[in-house]
Amino acid sequence: MTKKVDFNSVKPEEVKEELLSKYPVKVARKRAKQIVINKVESGDVVPEVLANTRTVPGILTMRGCAYAGCKGVVLGPTRDILQITHGPIGCAFYSWLTRRNQTKPKTDDATNFMPYTMSTDLQEDEVIFGGEKKLKKAIEEAIGLFKPKAIGIFSTCPVGLIGDDVHAVAREMEEKFPDVNIFGFSCEGYKGVSQSAGHHIANNKVFTDVVGLSDKPKEGKFRFNILGEYNIGGDAFEIERVAEKCGLTIHSTFSGNSEYEEFITAHTADLNVVMCHRSINYLAEMMEKKYGIPWFKVNFIGADSSAKSLRKIAEYFGDKELMANVEKVIAEEMIEVEKVRLDVKSRCEGKTAMLFVGGSRAHHYQDLFREIGMQTLSAGYEFAHRDDYEGRKVIPEIVIDADTRNIEELTVEKDDKRFSPRKSESEIEAYSKKGFKWSDYDGMMPEMMNNTLVIDDLNHYETEVLIEKYRPDIFCAGIKEKYVVQKQGIPLKQLHSYDYSGPYAGFKGAINFYKEIDRILNTNVFKLVKAPWQETPELSGSYAWNK
């Protein structure tokens, strides 16, 4: 039933024009800068995208809030930091287990707060007279019941407005309970313009109040941290499996399948690699400045990208045996990957995809589609900044607006005692000469084809136009968009929750994803949308009772 469109004949300029045509002038002017026709020029120079800017009120947006970015995304996946949402009940309810960050406590009786959500459930009186007293009581009750090592307090919208000082409460309660590390996040939902503000707020507090509290390093060779991997659908489990097989030691993951103990000693690792650049590049930058830990971007989504990332990590550590081992692991893993990939590719080659999600997945998942011969026609992020589109080279040019200025930018200095450069300046230079990139992220656009549409903060109306114009074979977004798109006979793959499957990271993850796309594109279900009498409505033949 799906009307096929030859996407090569679709003119992106015309699509853009149509996208803007229905908007009131003010909105059209803004959206025009957020809808960009890609053109990669030498030096990976791409057109400028307006990003990380206010959502237009009344527009059916995909975006969430700072609380979701802070509590939901960055801190949520940690199993043994007890998290109290300070506010009315809703926020704690909606962030309760819904993001699918899997976690596996090391023993059957080890701490695991993941299946719990906790809230001060503020009532009207407390909104009027202040909620600090209730928050203190809640912390006491939580300590009595759960005996946590650490407590995070997450502010919701009314908390900021009524002037509750969650940081003062945290300090006071910490004095009362010196064995518990208590810290607050001012991640009220109205902060910033999207989840992104919440990421930054989370990064800051984790950096100042958690990382570096203990200098006891973990055992193991080639120790590194993975930043921005949240273990949706078990991605971190797969990365852990592969890393271990290679002889690498993941010291900590921020924050999928993680523990507090790993966070407080994370500064003792020798490298930070960044998966989701948007949500956690701040922490990588700050740890480099304070402790001298270099960082670079990796991508474990896609078999080729996973191999490339492993090679880069091995190259960083510069150990011959490690490098040989990594090659051996890649070769071993790729046997099954290739088998499935080629099989699936035979059915998916030439099909098309659109990806509108998050702050890195709309980029990363293009690799997986490419591996099975599929082309990305259009992509964009929900809450990214310009550097995620155009690469970190544009950071100095980014204009800081009022909404961003409201999010604290920490001034970080070298830790006199604990700063130790993991590589000497001459080593870093030697690496750079070989083409090794440090503190890098080239962004999504340089990897996309010319004339593809890059759209920031895509909304419902634009989704409908894109679908009508291009009829992609698959659309990737989140739960709110899923059924809107599927009703039109086009399958939607959720790239936030993975539709309750996964993992998709690493080699086994790539295999899972190939098979999943194969299923989605080749299931009969979408062919059943029309009944036979709708396909051929004219009556032919005669009624049974006339025979």
Add this chain to the structure above:
Amino acid sequence: MLLRHTTDKVAERSALTINPAKTCQPVGAMYAALGINKCLPHSHGSQGCCAYHRSSLTRHFKDPIMATTSSFTEGASVFGGQANILEAITNIFALYDPEIIAVHTTCLSETIGDDLNQIIKKAYQEGKIPKGKKVFYASTPSFKGSHVTGYSNMTTGMVQYFSENTGKPLKQINLIPSFIEPSDMAEIKRITTEMGVKFVMFPDTSGVVNGPMDGKFHMYPKGGTTIEQIKSAGDSSFTLALGRVGAMSAAKLLDTKCKVPCEILDLPIGVRGTDNFINNLRKVAGVHVPDSLMMERGQLVDVMSDMSQYTYNKTAALVGDPDILVSTAEFLVDLGIKILYVVSGTPAGPKFERRIKEIAGEGVIVKTGANADMFYFHQLIKGNKPDLIFGNTYAKYIARDEDIPLIRIGFPIYDRVGHQYMPVMGYKGGLRLLEKILTAIMDRQDRDAPEEKYELVM
């Protein structure tokens, strides 16, 4: 164990809610607004609220849930959200062309004190609302009530803004359901039609959030009550409110505002709940109960009696929304099932407690409101294990840890389908609920029976 830190020792708590048995008002308001034909719900707050509510409702219904937001920033939070909602109204009518925008407030806009009456008046005055289109609102701060009261507030708002007594009485009955599934709303309509009674039901989400796959996206599906119908509710001869917490307030307002008398009933779950609904309908509409419904009733009672040995003297613990809990408890008692615990985060008040005790006996432990959460519910269960748990999807963590079968009722159900399409209300719905209960009990018996006691015929 999933909930490994929960022990049976109940400690007094007054400030910390752990695993709530409720959520906030706005999501209920959004759901109710979806029950108006060609209506776009609008969340006046920061965009996270709207994103969370849409996600939650989408996960539950597995259907598009469309709603817009005022997208407050820090500036709006300090200076008020008037500019945001006025801009939103312009954009919404330009892009999405609804007949009506149903605004609900959030804790954010309520805390800063945005006067929506005033703002909406301004929008009308400034011509931001096209001719013939409508905007109205309900106050639903998250720091009061629960999703059920939010639903009730939005439903009451419909009466307040639209119902009118024109002085020309209509021979029709108003039906106001509590926060229930679209499948149940459809079943209540079917029964009423079967009785030959003309009616208006609002809100009515059937056909809106359980729509078909037809190759097109319908921003405004065919379902939902029209504004004309809601208006005409003021001329109806009687109102039946189904569910005290979710439906009473709108029915009472119809009485005071439009002089339409009302009766507040429990939801029609099980034999007695449905009997009571049908009996009231019969009396107020002056009709006979048709044989078709007697057939359905008879079938339900038939299966209940056939299978009594499996349900009699079993025990159950219930958590969830008060209106559903009351009627479910009554059905369970009729099946011979003893109710041990009833917990609801919704502040349902002493009337709810009295009603539950009336149904289940004085021995039942009832807790509602603040701190009546699933953590406490689980602690009770650890103290004395029931044979069955009734609750939403979150109860599955308790069910697995304690190895007790869970019957999913209420909101949200994120992990099973069917509830959107197949009712548990009315006699037919009762049969479906009974089938679920029996399957749970009998699957358990099959799983646990020693080989020599494994039964072929049950």
